[in-house]
Structure formats: structure tokens, C-alpha cells
Amino acid sequence: MKIEKIVQLLDAKILCGHHRIHDEISKAFSSDLMSDVLTLDADNILLVSGLANVQLIRTAEVADIHYLVIVRNKKVTKDIIELATKLNIVLIESPFSMFKASGILFANGLDPLF
Amino acid sequence: MIELKFRIEGGDFDRAGTASSETKKVLKQLNIDPKVVKRMVVALYEAEVNVAAHAWRGEVTVSVKDHQILAVVKDEGPGIADIGRAMLEGFSTASPKVREMGFGAGMGLPNMKKNADELKVESTPDVGTTVTMIFDF
Ligand SMILES: Nc1ncnc2c1ncn2[C@@H]1O[C@H](COP(=O)(O)OP(=O)(O)OP(=O)(O)O)[C@@H](O)[C@H]1O
Numbered sequence: 001m002k003i004e005k006i007v008q009l010l011d012a013k014i015l016c017g018h019h020r021i022h023d024e025i026s027k028a029f030s031s032d033l034m035s036d037v038l039t040l041d042a043d044n045i046l047l048v049s050g051l052a053n054v055q056l057i058r059t060a061e062v063a064d065i066h067y068l069v070i071v072r073n074k075k076v077t078k079d080i081i082e083l084a085t086k087l088n089i090v091l092i093e094s095p096f097s098m099f100k101a102s103g104i105l106f107a108n109g110l111d112p113l114f
Numbered sequence: 115m116i117e118l119k120f121r122i123e124g125g126d127f128d129r130a131g132t133a134s135s136e137t138k139k140v141l142k143q144l145n146i147d148p149k150v151v152k153r154m155v156v157a158l159y160e161a162e163v164n165v166a167a168h169a170w171r172g173e174v175t176v177s178v179k180d181h182q183i184l185a186v187v188k189d190e191g192p193g194i195a196d197i198g199r200a201m202l203e204g205f206s207t208a209s210p211k212v213r214e215m216g217f218g219a220g221m222g223l224p225n226m227k228k229n230a231d232e233l234k235v236e237s238t239p240d241v242g243t244t245v246t247m248i249f250d251f
């Protein structure tokens with residue numbers, strides 16, 4: 001699924017990484033638990049999270065995750081966006097709940113990581 | 115041989131992860147297998163976050179020599195009274211503040227063990243903890 005499609009399905013806004021909207025991903029994972037994300041055995045996935053902090057970006061960086069959706073209309077601060085920009089991470093903000101966002105992506109054919 | 119050194123302050127979650135981030139850049143430039151880089155950087159990040167979450171201050175030393183990366187994360191802090199218990203999945207004494215940030219599931223040390231080729235945890239209560247990890251490539 002293309003990033004631009006994800007943005008459209010989730011009524012979302014791209015905060016940084018606009019140049020990568022044509023990138024394609026096939027798997028996603030939803031979690032608020034960074035401890036869990038760090039045990040994942042995959043890169044090039046979409047991570048859906050309700051956390052909006054610097055550690056989300058750091059965790060994505062070390063886990064080789066380049067696409068992040070922050071749900072529930074969390075306020076994403078400037079330093080978070082700056083760090084994501086520096087690391088070439090696509091940061092997307094959606095007003096939907098984690099359940100709704102994940103459900104929509106799943107129903108539209110995005111596969112779970114497991 | 116290359117040696118990198120970083121400082122970590124307890125409680126400083128804005129900077130926790132910078133050592134892993136800088137190390138990742140250097141390892142990539144050295145053309146080390148990306149799978150090894152990922153294992154190494156994930157384990158180092160877990161160790162770094164543990165200093166920020168559980169200790170007062172610490173120092174990270176990463177040395178790379180032919181076919182081996184050595185990471186030593188040494189902190190001053192409360193130490194770990196029962197290392198065997200701390201190594202169990204799910205054991206955590208993390209504060210509510212740490213949990214709010216998405217950590218404190220008690221998965222860090224088991225994840226370091228999974229990712230490192232060798233892991234050694236040494237600790238003295240009320241003095242500090244030293245985590246030593248070796249990665250072969
Ligand atoms: N550097 C340290 N200093 C003092 N105690 C530590 C240190 N590292 C780990 N511990 C103790 O060991 C426990 C388990 O650590 P571990 O990294 O496995 O889990 P966690 O940090 O609590 O949660 P997670 O890593 O999933 O975010 C900690 O909760 C803490 O009690």
C-alpha cells in the first residue's frame with residue numbers, strides 16, 4: 001500500500017517526509033509499547049502508535065522503521081518533527097483511534113506483521 | 115580499532131538513544147552487515163534506556179575491531195539486587211513516568227540477550243551496573 005493511500009484512508013496529515021508518499025509498504029504493527037517494537041523482527045513496516053514523544057522516533061530509528069502514524073490527534077511537538085526529518089522518517093498524524101486506524105488499514109489490505 | 119564514547123544522564127529521555135544513533139551511523143559507514151548493525155543498535159539502545167530509566171548516570175563505550183563489536187554500558191546507580199530475576203521477561207521496577215513513555219515492560223534485558231552474541235551483567239547494589247555485550251560479524 002502506498003503512503004499516500006494510507007494518508008487518505010486515515011484522514012491524516014503528513015508532518016514530514018512528504019517526498020516519500022509514493023513509497024510502498026505491505027505490513028504494519030500497532031503498539032504503544034516501545035519495549036514490544038524493539039523485539040520486532042522486521043524492517044520496512046508501518047508503525048501505528050498513540051505515543052507522541054522523542055522516544056518513538058528513536059525507537060523507530062534503531063528498529064529500522066521509516067513510516068510512523070501517530071493516532072488519536074496527539075500533539076506532535078516541533079522537536080519530534082525535527083528529529084524525524086533529520087532521520088528521514090515519514091511522520092503521519094491521524095485523528096482516528098488506534099483501533100479504528102488499524103481496522104481501516106487491515107480492511108484495505110495492509111497485512112499484519114504477524 | 116575504532117572507539118566511541120558517550121555519556122548518559124539518568125532521567126534524560128530526550129537524549130537517551132543518541133549513543134545508539136551515533137553508533138549506527140559509524141557502523142553503517144564501516145559497511146558492517148545491516149543485520150548485525152540492527153542487532154547491535156537495538157541492544158545498545160535497550161541498555162541506554164535502562165540507564166536513563168533506572169540509574170543516575172552512565173557511560174557507553176563501543177569498540178570495533180576486526181569482526182567484533184564490544185559495547186560496555188557502565189552506570190552509577192542503585193544496581194540490580196537479583197540479576198537472575200531482572201533477566202526474566204516481564205520483570206520491571208520502572209516508574210509510572212517511564213511506563214508512560216512506552217517502556218517498562220521488562221523486556222529490555224531479555225532482548226539484549228537475544229540480540230548480543232554474548233551478554234554479561236555485573237552489578238553492585240547502591241554502586242552501579244555494568245552491561246557488556248559482544249557482537250560478532
Ligand atoms: N542499569 C540498571 N540499573 C538498575 N537497575 C536496572 C538496570 N537495568 C535494569 N535494571 C533492573 O532490571 C529490571 C529489568 O530490566 P529490563 O530492561 O529487562 O526491563 P525494563 O527496563 O523495566 O522495561 P523495558 O526494558 O521493557 O522497557 C528493571 O526494571 C530494573 O529493575
Ligand SMILES: [Mg+2]
Binds near residue numbers: 164222
Ligand atoms: Mg529496559
